[in-house]
Amino acid sequence: MTYNIKQQEKFKFIEEGNGEPLLLLHGLFGALSNFQHLIDHFRDRYKVVVPILPLFDLDIFHTTVGGLAKFISRFIETRNYNNIHLLGNSLGGHVALVYILKNPQRIKSLILTGSSGLFESGMGDTYPKRGDKEYIRHKTQLTFYDPAIATDELVNEVFEITNNRLKVIKIIALAKSAIRNNLGHELNQIQQPTLLIWGKNDTVTPPFVAEEFKKLIPHSELHFIDKCGHAPMMERPEEFNVILDAFLEKLKQPAATLA
Template identity: 45%
Template sequence: MFGKTKFEVRQAEGYRYIDLADSKKEGRTLVLLHGMFGGLSNFDPLLNRVQHRSVFVPEIPVYSLEKARLTIPELANWLSQVLKEHAVKQPILLGNSMGGHIALQYALTHPDEVEALVLTGSSGLFENDLGSSRPKRYDREYVKERASLTFYEDLVDDTIIDEILEILQSPAKLGRLLRVARSTHEHNLEDKLNQVQQPVLLIWGKNDVITPPEVAELFCEKLPNATLAWIDRCGHAPMMEHPDKFAARLINFLETNQCSRNNEEQHEEDYSHH
């Protein structure tokens, strides 16, 4: 979704992926997980800024997995299989929207197999639907209006609209998407977040209308070892809208494995620590 990635895409059985993982590169492998309407290209701006690190990006096969597996717990199981196939051990999981939800579920079910988490616009507590009413037909203006809620700036172009329309006009794809969406709403993790002991960095857009700022604050309150970093004038996909700021916060976290309030490079108005 959102265009084609500029990085080399490899094919595995049932899914595609980008592999910049290399034992000679810095640190644990960073695994990037996109959102429900997302795809590999969502992380291109970030990949351009972290190529010195070992990075693995699987495309979550929402439109090809068996329907029974289109739930957050089953997608976390799928991720476990994929990481084993690629010998990715003790990853740092970075998830946007649904990808953050999957990362949290994976950390809950595989607590000894995750080094840290980075969540941005994550579902798992509460998220607004892109549309509360379903029109009789999906026209371009409606799709543009709904898709624009993802971003603070106007980043929705004809390519994005065409991709979304192609999904919405396919009964099979739309049915799968709705099944996953239902699971993100039903699989609430609030009562389990206290079990997540890994360091967690929350990078959140202050203008996110899908998972609003109060969602980030609740995550920070419920997760035992969480730090919240805000990005102003930013919506639901900070790694796309503000890749430089996102990368700066991410790299600082990766280098310290926590975002200490005392770090001289941090600013009181941008960070809060729980």
């Protein structure tokens, strides 16, 4: 399904449906297509919003996790969203964490899946290998439990990024920023109900990372999806949506509490 990309000022985004905002943040090599199943499932009950993150458009000094969080802050203020269910995958989860720590008042709940912010094993050793498409294919496949999820279209998207010198510089800057920006000592400040959905076979942010997030974020619950890698909403969308559905429904109860 194709979606209408809207623009307001410098912000480009998808906005589908009505209700409380469900705002989705993609990762370092992510794209709007990562969330297709999620958008289609939730658009009947929520206002599903997917901003296009300016991974390659910020100046090099602001090409950081903090720079992206400021961008999201300006976007949310411009659109005047409130009672937001904020969901982030990989680097998008890290951006969501930085945002909620500075702007908790607009967020109703937090959903993290394969999030950086504590530990991540990235694609760092692939950056110098520009032009080696099969190597990029192999590393892209490692994102998933099932390598078939790494379609030719997805591999081509990653290859295009890693074959562009300026984009590679900015990818490296973002990756280094994510490693430096460890949030372990701040996570206990998050008071919103938090859902952690993790692939049991994630090799980028392994299961022990999810367990650490669960330990550090007070009102959090953790669900693992078996035979699933770093992007559960892409690889196991049906199971992902069932878990997220139950979490959001629980929040509608007057005295909602998380186990």
